[in-house]
Amino acid sequence: MYCCQESNVYIKNIHDEVDDGALHARFVEFGNITSVKVMRDNKGINRGFGFVCYSTPEEAKSAVNSMRDNPMFFLDPKGKSILNCFNKKTVTCLL
Numbered sequence: 001m002y003c004c005q006e007s008n009v010y011i012k013n014i015h016d017e018v019d020d021g022a023l024h025a026r027f028v029e030f031g032n033i034t035s036v037k038v039m040r041d042n043k044g045i046n047r048g049f050g051f052v053c054y055s056t057p058e059e060a061k062s063a064v065n066s067m068r069d070n071p072m073f074f075l076d077p078k079g080k081s082i083l084n085c086f087n088k089k090t091v092t093c094l095l
Contacts, residue, residue, distance in 0.1 A: 007056060020037060032059065
């Protein structure tokens with residue numbers, strides 16, 4: 001699926017346990033998401049960054065403005081504890 005550059009949000013410092021579904025769930029409040037991808041190496045290990053693509057540039061800007069420099073939290077995959085989404089820093093979202 002095509003995603004224009006202005007609608008694609010780059011997210012870095014993602015925690016190892018965050019997958020595509022968790023990233024989608026956290027960013028869907030900002031608009032209609034057309035694709036989500038946490039980048040993985042050839043062994044399937046999370047590379048610490050990903051992309052969320054929105055239908056419009058305005059939705060992407062809303063996500064960036066709302067999430068920039070804010071911590072994100074998720075339930076771990078087993079639902080037992082809360083993970084800070086980021087290994088080193090708070091969220092960095094770029095268009």
